[in-house]
Amino acid sequence: MKFSCDKISLLNAVNKVIKGVTPRTTLPILQGILLTAKDNKLVMYSTDMEIGIECKVDAEIVEEGSIVVSSKVFSDLVRKLPENTIYFTTDQDYIVNIKCGLSEFTISGNSSEEFPEIPEVLKEITFSINQNVLKEMIKMTSFCVAQDMTRPILTGILMEISKNTINMVALDGYRMAIKKYISEDLLLKEFDDFSVVIPGTTANELVRIMEDNDDNVYVSFTGNQILFEINDTKVISKLLDGNYMNYKAVIPKDFKSIVIIEKDDLIGAIDRASLLASNKSNLIKFTFNERELIISSNSEKGKMSERVNIDIEGNLIEIAFNSRYLLEALRVIDSEKIKMNMINSINPMIITPVEDDDYLYMVLPVKLNG
Amino acid sequence: MKFSCDKISLLNAVNKVIKGVTPRTTLPILQGILLTAKDNKLVMYSTDMEIGIECKVDAEIVEEGSIVVSSKVFSDLVRKLPENTIYFTTDQDYIVNIKCGLSEFTISGNSSEEFPEIPEVLKEITFSINQNVLKEMIKMTSFCVAQDMTRPILTGILMEISKNTINMVALDGYRMAIKKYISEDLLLKEFDDFSVVIPGTTANELVRIMEDNDDNVYVSFTGNQILFEINDTKVISKLLDGNYMNYKAVIPKDFKSIVIIEKDDLIGAIDRASLLASNKSNLIKFTFNERELIISSNSEKGKMSERVNIDIEGNLIEIAFNSRYLLEALRVIDSEKIKMNMINSINPMIITPVEDDDYLYMVLPVKLNG
Missing domain, CATH: 3.10.150.10 (DNA Polymerase III, subunit A, domain 2)
Known part of the structure; x- marks a missing residue:
């Protein structure tokens, strides 16, 4: 050579x-x-x-x-x-x-x-997507994949493709993220609706390899393999075997308490509250009144409370969360204001960006003592 | 409160x-x-x-x-x-x-x-120095302090003050760095020549605390303590006890081989040679001819050689070094060309910047096999 x-x-x-x-x-x-x-x-x-x-x-x-x-x-x-x-x-x-x-x-x-041969991926099904869009979709979901292997399928991101729509979904039993993308020129050839589960590690690797520009990624599938092509780079990965859970069935409806809040104020307050939350549970408490959300925490390190202005419709409830589960989601949302949709202190809360219908984050509250 | x-x-x-x-x-x-x-x-x-x-x-x-x-x-x-x-x-x-x-x-x-009280340092002896100058003096010497405690005094930097001159010296038995600084308005009051040994950890801490501007540092001593004052910040440290070695006695004279070389070319070549040097010894070899220095290395990983143009006066020798000991010194020298002064393959080599008389680095060669 x-x-x-x-x-x-x-x-x-x-x-x-x-x-x-x-x-x-x-x-x-x-x-x-x-x-x-x-x-x-x-x-x-x-x-x-x-x-x-x-x-x-x-x-x-x-x-x-x-x-x-x-x-x-x-x-x-x-x-x-x-x-x-x-x-x-x-x-x-x-x-x-x-x-x-x-x-x-x-x-x-x-x-x-x-050395193992480079696998050939037959391009049975192919679509193309702007690499910045794909990167954002992965970042907005991948942090929710399960870290433990008790249900291996949940360590991946579900990708559903249906004509002009891609849905990416990740969930770990405590929270779930769904990101939708609609584009008229997605498909490179006609095919039926279908879905695959991409390993979380592959998705994160892909984010690290993708560059910061609008070049297209060509995505192809065959059997249990997926191929991503970006200019002169190819990433080939196995897909996860098995059926993903019926995630739509667990999304609650009929909210009793709907709150609109400035995202950055909320992040700042949760971040400060988490300083004095217990290291183990990261527990922080939300208490609503007609004008304010009062965020508080309390542990052997001390206690804190902070007020954030809100618009609220419905019941004034008390609800508690693992602060990490809130911060990870809020930090990937690119919207000035967010909407928190709650039923009571036990049922999951749904967070959506006010300026974007295409993202949904669901998180389970933590039980309050007493 | x-x-x-x-x-x-x-x-x-x-x-x-x-x-x-x-x-x-x-x-x-x-x-x-x-x-x-x-x-x-x-x-x-x-x-x-x-x-x-x-x-x-x-x-x-x-x-x-x-x-x-x-x-x-x-x-x-x-x-x-x-x-x-x-x-x-x-x-x-x-x-x-x-x-x-x-x-x-x-x-x-x-x-x-x-809590321990803040010690009072009586300002018996005081001088002032630009903080960027002090930072540079420390960076050019501190990497040579001994890391092991067999001779504790060598874990510090010797600071000698004599009217309008400060000398900083560090050595660890394999190499030595001397940095001199001359200024007409150094002393804040008259005092006799004296010297102290500042712990290497204190010197490095000070570098991390000093800002990137020309503000003055006021340095005071009393007994076994040293005080650095920079605006509203004070760093107080113990000094090391004991006599520093007579470092001037070990500097060789009567060089038989004097080489002038571009510093960046030399750094690049040594850096590449160190890739294929043995991990343990970092051994790289210098071979001189009338126009070139040939840098080479050889280990289980492979071998390399690279030629760098030089001006040479005197003998064409072979000499070997620990590449790390060369790189650490060359990276703190701010001069386009450097001078390497050698006697033979056994005696220490002296490196000096061509455009600066105030720095001297001495390094022991490694014995060549055979």
Whole structure:
């Protein structure tokens, strides 16, 4: 194998591919990155057998071929090389020679035969979505996926696709987030409504790999695999097996108490209340009067209370929450005001942005003593 | 005690004082910050019995007094309060009430009687120095202080003061850094030449507390204590006991090989060479010819070599170093070119900036095998 490429493009791609390498693996070869020189591209690929990340870089190929290099040594090296053309040569003993400027390196690689092949995802079903939109949808839901493995399906994000609408849903038994997106030019070809469950880890990895621009992501499915393509980068992941729960059935109706409040004031007050909440429960209390929400907390560290102005319709109730469950949701909502919909101190509260019908957050209250 | 003050000034001061609180202490009271309201100032003080940090903030004092509060709770609270006036009240049971905007907090404090008193440093000897200059002097030397306690005196930085000159020296048996500063208006009153040894931890703490401006630091000594005053902040530290070694005696003369080289090229090449140096020894080799320095390394990870252009006078030698010992020094030198002065592959090398006579770095080579 013999090729040359530009350092900046290579580094940019290495920084993405390295995210697919898991530090803890029983298969030592997976600590490596597969380099393949072919058709005037250098293709880099890493995988932990759950997720695979592929990046292509323009390269001048003198001799095609492939090799596996240590992800640690290779990425450190590319990062530290001068900004110049990098020349690679490998021999039949898997020795890699790298030249750049006045520097010359020799490192040993491994045969690419031992490395898992890049899976082919048949593009049976495909749609495209702006990467900033997809990133926002994941950020607004993924924090709700279950962290424990008692119900593995809940460690993923449900994605429902129906003509011009995508719904993403995550829930962990204490809270649930639903984000909807509607677009007229979503589907690339016609297909029936369907849904998949994407592992939470894949979704978070994808957020880290997506860039901050409006380029499209092409999403394809086949069998139990999903493929995300963004320009020269591909993320391939397994989907979670099993049926997701009927989440619509648990959303309460007939609210008795509806409150509108400035989001930033609420975040500030909850954040301060959580300082003096017990470390274990993060319990903070909401008490409503006709003009104000009084947020309070009380623990061995001390006690606090803060008043926030509100508009309220309905009953003046008392209700308590885990402050973390409120803050995580409020911080992903991009709306000046939010609406809190409550029934009583036992039933779940629904939070929705006032300026956006496409997001719903549901959270269970904590039982008040006495 | 009853006073009010502005949130931003208070936060700024808390962020400095908190650095004096050590997370590991056998005396629980030292996890606290002493607050004293007096003479229209709130004085905050923290100490770990080695270093003490005091900050003053303008305050409106209604009732003088003092109390100790948990550094963790208090600093979190001040950080998260809205930007507004903060009102403090304490009662005889050491309960602290804090009001700010629509927020009200109650936390428990402790009697100030158990807290160590702020030491008085008699200003027998005093000089003043620009804080950016002092920061640079510390940064250029402190990385050389000994990390192990076999010779405690070497864990400090020697500061020698002689009329219009300050010398700072640190050494650990493998390398030594000397930074000189000359100023006509250094001394605030006449005194004889003298020297002290400042603990390395104090010096590093001071760097973290000093701001990025040309304000003066007033330095005073008495007995075994040193006091640094920067505007409303004081850092008080013990000095190290004992005689510092006669460092001038170990500086070699009569160099046989003098090399001038671009500093950034050298740093880049050493940085890359260290990638493939053994993790344990960091050993990299220098080989000189009449136009170039060839830097190379070789380990189980692979091997590399890089050529850097030089001007050389004298012998063409081979010499090896711990790359970390070179990089740490080169990164604090602010000069485009540096001079490397060598005798042979066994004696120490001296590095000096070409554009600055006031810095000297000495480093022992590593023995080459064979």
